[in-house]
Amino acid sequence: MKINKLFNVGLIALAGLTFACGGGEKAAETTAEPVAAAPAKEMSLEEKYQNDPIYIKGLEKLKTSDCTSCHMVERKIVGPSYAEVAAKYENTEENVTLLATKVIQGGVGVWGEVPMPAHPGLSEEDAKDMVRYVLLLKK
Incomplete structure (x- = not known):
C-alpha cells in the first residue's frame, strides 16, 4: 500500500510539474500578434493623372x-524641382499667370543666384499649360 501511495504522489507531482512548465497549453489557444497590413503602394503621378487633360x-x-x-519632377538640378515650385505656390489663376510670365521673361533671385533664361518664343x-502641370505636383 505504501508503494501505491508513493506512486500516486509521484504521479501527481509529475502532472503538476508538467502543467507548470506549459504542458497543459493547447496550441490553438496561443495568442499571436495581429499582422499589420502592408502599406498601400503609393500611386505614381502617371497613374494619378493619366486622364487629366491639364496633366497630359x-x-x-x-x-x-x-x-x-x-x-x-522631384530633384533639383540647376533650378528647383517641379515639386518644390508646386509646394511654394498655391494652384490659383493669379499664380499661373505670375509663373507663366516668369517662364517667358526669365528671372533671378527667387530660387538663388542662378538665372532662369527667358523663353520669349x-x-x-503654352507657358500657362506648363505651369498648371507643375502646380498639379503638390504633395
Missing part, C-alpha cells in the same frame, strides 16, 4: 521644351 497637355509641352535640362497659353 502640360507634360507634352514640357517634353518638347528645354525645361527638362534645368528642372526635374513661348506663347503665354
Whole structure:
C-alpha cells in the first residue's frame, strides 16, 4: 500500500510539474500578434493623372521644351524641382499667370543666384499649360 501511495504522489507531482512548465497549453489557444497590413503602394503621378487633360497637355509641352535640362519632377538640378515650385505656390489663376510670365521673361533671385533664361518664343497659353502641370505636383 505504501508503494501505491508513493506512486500516486509521484504521479501527481509529475502532472503538476508538467502543467507548470506549459504542458497543459493547447496550441490553438496561443495568442499571436495581429499582422499589420502592408502599406498601400503609393500611386505614381502617371497613374494619378493619366486622364487629366491639364496633366497630359502640360507634360507634352514640357517634353518638347528645354525645361527638362534645368528642372526635374522631384530633384533639383540647376533650378528647383517641379515639386518644390508646386509646394511654394498655391494652384490659383493669379499664380499661373505670375509663373507663366516668369517662364517667358526669365528671372533671378527667387530660387538663388542662378538665372532662369527667358523663353520669349513661348506663347503665354503654352507657358500657362506648363505651369498648371507643375502646380498639379503638390504633395
